[in-house]
Amino acid sequence: MAGYLIRRFGLMLVTLFGISVLVFVMLRLVPGNIADILFDAAGLIDTADKAKLEHDLGIDQPIVIQYAHWVNGLAHGDLGYSYVSEKPALQEIAPRIPITAKLAGLALAFSVVFGVPLGVISAVKQNSAIDYVLRVISLSGLSMPAFWLGLLILMAFVAWFGEIPIYTDPPVGFWNTLWLYSVPAAAVGFRSSALVMRLTRSSMLEVLRQDYIRTARAKGASLRSVNYHHALRNALLPVVTVIGIEAAFLMGGLIVTETVFNIPGVARFLVEAIRWRDYPIVQNLVMFIAVVAVGMNFLIDVLYAVLDPRIRYSG
Amino acid sequence: MKAGLSALAAAAMAVASIAAAHAADQPKHGGIVRFYHRETPPSLSILEEATFSVNAPAMAFFNNLIVYDQHKPQNSMDTIVPELATSWSWDKANTALTFKLRQGVTWHDGKPFTAKDVKCTMDLLLDKNPNDKLRKNPRKGWFEEISDVTTNGDFEVTMHLKRPQPSLLAMFASGYTPMYPCHVPSAQQRTHPIGTGPFMFQSEQQNESIKLVKNPHYWKKGLPYLDGIEYTIIKSRATAVLAFVAGKVDVTFPTEMTKALEDDIKKQDPKAICELAPINVNTNLIINRDKPPFNNAELRSAMNMALDRKAFIDLILQGQGDAGGSLLPAPEGVWGMPPDMLKTIPGYGDVAKDREQARAIMTKLGYSKDKPLKIKVSTRNLATYRDPAVVLIDQLKTIWIDAELDPVESSAWFAKVARGDYAVGLNLTGNGIDDPDQAFYENYGCGSQRNYTHYCNRDLQKLFDQQSQETDLAKRKKLVWEIDKKIQEDVARPILFHARTGTCWKPYVKNLTIMTNSAYNGYRYEDLWLDK
Numbered sequence: 001m002a003g004y005l006i007r008r009f010g011l012m013l014v015t016l017f018g019i020s021v022l023v024f025v026m027l028r029l030v031p032g033n034i035a036d037i038l039f040d041a042a043g044l045i046d047t048a049d050k051a052k053l054e055h056d057l058g059i060d061q062p063i064v065i066q067y068a069h070w071v072n073g074l075a076h077g078d079l080g081y082s083y084v085s086e087k088p089a090l091q092e093i094a095p096r097i098p099i100t101a102k103l104a105g106l107a108l109a110f111s112v113v114f115g116v117p118l119g120v121i122s123a124v125k126q127n128s129a130i131d132y133v134l135r136v137i138s139l140s141g142l143s144m145p146a147f148w149l150g151l152l153i154l155m156a157f158v159a160w161f162g163e164i165p166i167y168t169d170p171p172v173g174f175w176n177t178l179w180l181y182s183v184p185a186a187a188v189g190f191r192s193s194a195l196v197m198r199l200t201r202s203s204m205l206e207v208l209r210q211d212y213i214r215t216a217r218a219k220g221a222s223l224r225s226v227n228y229h230h231a232l233r234n235a236l237l238p239v240v241t242v243i244g245i246e247a248a249f250l251m252g253g254l255i256v257t258e259t260v261f262n263i264p265g266v267a268r269f270l271v272e273a274i275r276w277r278d279y280p281i282v283q284n285l286v287m288f289i290a291v292v293a294v295g296m297n298f299l300i301d302v303l304y305a306v307l308d309p310r311i312r313y314s315g
Numbered sequence: 316m317k318a319g320l321s322a323l324a325a326a327a328m329a330v331a332s333i334a335a336a337h338a339a340d341q342p343k344h345g346g347i348v349r350f351y352h353r354e355t356p357p358s359l360s361i362l363e364e365a366t367f368s369v370n371a372p373a374m375a376f377f378n379n380l381i382v383y384d385q386h387k388p389q390n391s392m393d394t395i396v397p398e399l400a401t402s403w404s405w406d407k408a409n410t411a412l413t414f415k416l417r418q419g420v421t422w423h424d425g426k427p428f429t430a431k432d433v434k435c436t437m438d439l440l441l442d443k444n445p446n447d448k449l450r451k452n453p454r455k456g457w458f459e460e461i462s463d464v465t466t467n468g469d470f471e472v473t474m475h476l477k478r479p480q481p482s483l484l485a486m487f488a489s490g491y492t493p494m495y496p497c498h499v500p501s502a503q504q505r506t507h508p509i510g511t512g513p514f515m516f517q518s519e520q521q522n523e524s525i526k527l528v529k530n531p532h533y534w535k536k537g538l539p540y541l542d543g544i545e546y547t548i549i550k551s552r553a554t555a556v557l558a559f560v561a562g563k564v565d566v567t568f569p570t571e572m573t574k575a576l577e578d579d580i581k582k583q584d585p586k587a588i589c590e591l592a593p594i595n596v597n598t599n600l601i602i603n604r605d606k607p608p609f610n611n612a613e614l615r616s617a618m619n620m621a622l623d624r625k626a627f628i629d630l631i632l633q634g635q636g637d638a639g640g641s642l643l644p645a646p647e648g649v650w651g652m653p654p655d656m657l658k659t660i661p662g663y664g665d666v667a668k669d670r671e672q673a674r675a676i677m678t679k680l681g682y683s684k685d686k687p688l689k690i691k692v693s694t695r696n697l698a699t700y701r702d703p704a705v706v707l708i709d710q711l712k713t714i715w716i717d718a719e720l721d722p723v724e725s726s727a728w729f730a731k732v733a734r735g736d737y738a739v740g741l742n743l744t745g746n747g748i749d750d751p752d753q754a755f756y757e758n759y760g761c762g763s764q765r766n767y768t769h770y771c772n773r774d775l776q777k778l779f780d781q782q783s784q785e786t787d788l789a790k791r792k793k794l795v796w797e798i799d800k801k802i803q804e805d806v807a808r809p810i811l812f813h814a815r816t817g818t819c820w821k822p823y824v825k826n827l828t829i830m831t832n833s834a835y836n837g838y839r840y841e842d843l844w845l846d847k
Contacts, residue, residue, distance in 0.1 A: 032726035038357055039451060040729045046764065049451060084357070085521050086506050092521060154557050158583070164561035166554060168349075168524075168547045259551050262558075264523040268550070272355065272522055277726070 008301045012294050019290040020283075024067050027282055033059055034083040034277045057083060059279070070283060080280035084273075089280040092269075093288065100265035103188070103257070104250035106181050110189025111196050112243060118193070119200025119239075124227055126205060134197065141194025150187050150260035157183075166262040184261040188254060192246055199242050203235040210234075237307055244300035248293035252285075342540050346845035348824060351555045351564045352546040353571055355521045358505035361493050362439065365453040365747075367834045370490045371569055372525045372546050374838035375539075376423075377493030377510035380414050380433065381484065385839050388592070388831040390749055391649045392481075392788070395488045399428065399511065409479035409786065416470040420534040422496045423515045430466035435497035437464040437474070447501050454747070456756060456763065457486045479784045481791075485750040490836040513539035513841035522548055533841070540844035552576070560584045565821045565845075570594045570834050572817035574633040580819050589819040591635055594834035595643045596745040598627070598703050600809040601768050603738050608688070613676050615806040618739075619662040620673035621714040622707075627812050631703050635815040638663065640799040641754050643813055647831040649749050652796045660803045673714040687717040693731070694741040696722035703811060704741040732767045742767065744808075749832040751795045755779045759807055770807035823847050 032040075035053045039046065054060040058069065073080055079089035122134040158164050165183040207213065208231050216230050251266065258268035266285060273281035356368040361377065364370075380400040387394040397403070400414035420428040438444035440458050460483065463475040476483070486492060495501065499509045508516050511534065514527035525546040529539055547564060549555040556576055558564050560583045570592070572580070577589045602609050602618065609615060628636035637644045640660075644651035657663050661672075682688050692711075694704040701722060708718040718739070723731055731737060744765075746754050756779060757763055761771035778798050785791035803809070818829050823846045830837035 031724055032730070036730055037726045040726055046451070053450060082521070084355070085519070086502070151553055151557075154554060158557050158561045162561060164554075164557050164563055166549075166558060166563065168558070168563055260554055262547070262549050262551070262554055264520065269522055275726075 004305060005302065008298055012298050015294050016287070016290060019294075020071070020287060021067070023283055023286045023290075024070065025063065027277070027279055028063055028066075030274075030277070032277060034279070035059070037276055070280075074284075074287075079284045082273075082281050083278045084276050084281075089284050092281060093266075093285055096264060096266050096269050097288070099263060100251060100254065100258075100267065102177065102181050103185055103254060103263060103265060104247065106185035107188035107192055107250055107254075108243070108247050110185055111192030111246065113193075114189070115193035115196025116200050116236075116239065119197040120204055120227070120232060120235075122197065122201040123204030123208065123235075135201075138194035138197045141190045142198070144191070146187065146191065146256040147260055149190065150184070150257055153183060153187055154260065167264065168262065181263075184257050184263060187261075188250065188257050192250075195246065196239060196242060200235065200239050203238050204231060207231045207235040233307070237304065240303055240307070241300055244296045244303075248289075248296040251292045252289035342825070342842065342844040343846060344540050344844070345542055346847055347543040347545055348541055348566065348840075348843060348845060349545045349547065349564045350566045351549045351558060351568050352525065353548075353552070353555075353568045354550065355548055356525075359508045359516070359519065359525075360449075360501065360504040361491060362436075362495065362501070363449050363451045363453070363505065365491075365745075367490075367569065367838075370835050371838050372527065372544070373508060374490045374493070374836075375512050375514040375527055375544060375840050376508045376516060377495075377512045378420075378839075379487060379489075379492050380416075380494065381488045382490075382839065383488045383830070383836045385837055385842075386826070386828045388828055389647060389649065390485075390488070390830060390833055390836055392484065395484055399433075399494055403484070405481075409481065409784075410476045411473050412476065412483060413471060413473045416472065417534065418470055420511050421532055422499075422511055423509045423530060424496075424499075425532075426496065426498055428494070428496070428511050429469040430472040431469070432494055432497045433472045434464050434466050436493075436495045437461065439495065439501060440492075449501050450505070454486075454491055456760075457492075457753065458483075459756075478780075479786070480752065481786050482750045482752045482783065485748050486753070488836070489748045489833075490838060491747045513839065514541075514544055517543065522550075524548060535841060539841045541840070544840060556580060559587070559819060562821070565824050566827065567817075567819045569818050569829070569838070570816040572819055574635045574815075574817070577817045577819060586822050587819050588822055589817050590829045591815045591817040592829050592831040593637065593643055593647050593813050593815050594745070595648070595749055595813070595832050596743055596834065597639070597641070597643075597813045598699075598741065598743055598811045600707065600811060601732070601737070601740040601742050602806065603735055603740075604768055604770065605735060606738050608680070609738060611680065612806070614680060614688075616661065617673040617676040617680075617714055618711065618716070619806045619809045620669035620676075621710050621716070622662050622809060622811065623666045623710055624663070624812055625666075626710070627703055627706055630706055632812070632814055636812040637815070639810060639813050640803050641758065641808070641810055642751060642795065642799055643746070643749055643832050648813075649832065650751050650754075650792065650795050650799075652799050656796060656800060660800060662803070662809065670713050677714050677716075682715045684715055687715040689717045690719070690739050691721040691737075692718045692739050692741060693721040693723050693737040695725050695728040695743075697725055700741055700743060707741055707811070733764070735769070740767075741811075742808075745834070747833065747835045751791075751798070752779075752783050755782075755798065755802075759802055768808050770802075770805065772801075772805065772807075775801055775805075 035050045039050055082089050082092045085092060118134050122131045125131050154164055167180060171177040171180045213226060213231055216226050253267060255267040255271050258265045270285045354368055357364055359373045361369055361373050378398045381395050382398045383390040384394040384396050399417050401417050402415045404413050416430055422428060439447060439449050441461060442452060442455060460476045460478060460480045461474050462477050465473050495504060496509055513530055513533045515530045517526040517528040519525045527544040529542050549558060559567050580587050581589060602615050604610055624638040628634060640652045642648055642650040662669055692704050692708055694700040704720055708720060711718050744758060757765045759770055760766055761776055775798060782791050782794040785794060820827055825844050825846050826842050828837060
């Protein structure tokens with residue numbers, strides 16, 4: 001088990017290094033830099049002033065030196081300064097992480113709480129009326145664009161309650177926070193739970209057709225025991241993978257939801273930073289998301305090993 | 316007796332209703348007005364920026380020497396009022412402009428405002444400050460005629476000009492020309508501005524909000540009425556409109572509403588007050604006159620004659636726009652050519668006739684329906700640019716120009732245009748003030764950074780100088796019309812339309828005036844109040 005974990009951890013570090021290089025290079029391959037954008041906003045290009053700004057920011061240096069500066073800074077806990085706000089990057093990034101984490105956590109909880117049980121029910125009651133209804137709901141969850149669903153929810157709130165559940169100020173207190181995040185989380189969770197539900201259903205159906213399930217039934221095990229003790233545990237393996245991937249995605253992929261519900265989270269900030277070519281923000285934020293994604297994968301690998309001992313021995 | 320009592324009751328009621336109405340008109344102190352902001356501004360330093368995304372929140376931090384009256388919608392020389400200057404005067408030769416300064420004014424950090432601060436600000440703008448430099452200086456050209464700035468004691472400052480320029484006052488009155496303190500580095504003004512204005516900087520969070528708090532020591536006693544102003548940054552316009560309808564914000568971002576959005580708002584919130592007005596931003600066609608075959612004046616002329624400006628206005632703006640020259644047309648614009656004059660310019664009259672003439676030119680140049688001229692129309696990849704570009708492509712087809720849309724990544728647009736790396740393009744040009752000096756020198760002056768088509772007519776340049784020095788307003792106007800007509804005839808940068816856009820606010824927001832010939836000058840908000 002220890003060898004397995006060390007191997008996985010090593011792989012995680014290599015992946016992170018690769019991502020750091022990729023992000024750094026790709027960002028600089030995109031046309032334009034912060035100086036272009038700042039001068040573009042003023043509708044003019046003053047070559048001398050622009051060159052001075054590039055020099056001041058150090059973006060006129062060779063890419064290797066820029067990369068070395070960044071990595072050296074990271075090693076010393078210095079993430080640099082945002083080109084736009086001119087504040088330390090850490091000070092800009094840090095407050096947005098809990099915002100997105102709360103939203104992602106709630107959305108994930110929504111998707112697991114609804115997705116897994118409904119997927120099991122749908123599989124156990126295959127081809128029944130309830131299965132059809134659940135399949136239609138899950139399909140609609142997958143096919144509805146997030147921005148459309150989000151706007152629809154906002155419009156409904158305004159029309160029916162004269163209220164709009166968007167973020168304008170940081171919420172105060174537990175209930176306020178829950179209220180503010182639960183609506184967008186439900187919008188995101190609807191899609192996520194549909195995905196989890198469909199996967200749980202197909203995974204369950206596959207497991208329910210296995211010989212050992214038939215054997216368990218033949219031995220006289222109760223339906224409940226077969227479904228929930230024998231089948232569900234094995235059916236959950238791919239579901240855990242998807243939940244892990246979904247968790248990592250939610251940390252950086254909620255651009256549309258954050259925009260529609262005006263939540264100042266990580267994803268919206270990242271898109272803005274890309275628009276401004278705010279390298280210190282983009283690089284560090286992408287690295288943070290990468291660490292979350294790679295970390296989640298590592299966690300899934302560990303969970304896999306716990307759930308299925310065969311993996312530890314063969315992996 | 317009964318009649319007497321009735322008369323008394325009626326009189327009492329009348330007095331009560333007048334008193335109530337009067338009370339309703341009496342400004343109330345307190346409250347925070349909430350705007351939505353369309354984006355995180357590039358910085359809060361007005362002197363360094365050229366977008367009203369900055370002016371809207373930042374103008375309230377500052378004061379100018381003089382300013383356009385904040386409650387007269389049309390900015391003109393007649394609406395300029397004193398602010399940090401108590402008076403101004405020209406010398407006999409009209410080459411020295413002296414401002415007497417207000418005493419007892421302090422910066423937000425408590426330091427006194429003096430003539431030294433004015434000199435520092437002007438040195439920044441003229442790029443002559445040995446200790447400080449603006450990161451960007453987009454309006455350096457506005458003050459090119461100022462050769463020197465001298466102070467006389469703490470409360471008098473004189474601008475010495477190379478030649479007379481009466482419209483210099485317009486530049487000083489613009490929201491773009493606030494005074495900066497000498498003791499605060501210009502870099503700090505980007506993130507934590509210090510001014511003398513009615514509101515002080517409280518906080519700014521990228522993508523979240525900009526908060527302003529009342530300046531308790533504002534030099535205008537009793538002002539501002541509000542305790543603060545909050546701008547919530549809402550990137551999604553659909554969300555912003557819903558937030559306004561639901562009462563999360565009191566005012567929409569200035570000039571951000573289209574006719575369709577305004578109609579939608581009025582349907583959902585009939586009490587909302589909405590105003591559509593021009594913002595002095597025109598959409599124009601830029602043709603690279605250095606690049607064959609567009610170095611042929613006849614071809615450029617044919618392209619201009621293919622334009623149907625009314626179709627642009629109807630299709631893109633649901634009729635909410637105006638055809639005009641480079642200066643905003645009347646009634647909102649002060650300097651725009653009269654319609655009769657406009658009609659005499661090729662491309663502004665009978666569209667069918669003009670297009671026929673354009674086709675004759677194209678035939679002469681060797682093009683036909685079967686042998687069209689294939690081009691690319693480059694434009695910024697934003698809806699406000701792309702949509703008219705598509706209509707333009709359609710209109711160019713009528714004279715056998717087969718154009719393809721070339722959407723350019725927004726950040727690369729001006730760099731591309733400045734390099735001359737385009738053949739035909741569609742661009743938007745905003746004018747900070749409604750004044751010919753700004754419009755002519757900036758957009759059509761030989762060698763100007765913003766003269767994207769590199770149009771240069773030395774004879775016209777002399778006329779630019781002539782109108783700029785003319786002190787007789789009527790004479791200047793006539794000259795300006797002649798120049799504008801010539802610019803349009805030369806197809807320097809054909810103006811497709813001047814758009815009208817809207818702002819909506821809740822009825823309890825009082826004293827909000829929308830400027831009708833500039834979107835850059837009306838955000839001081841010192842006497843805005845809430846009737847709540």
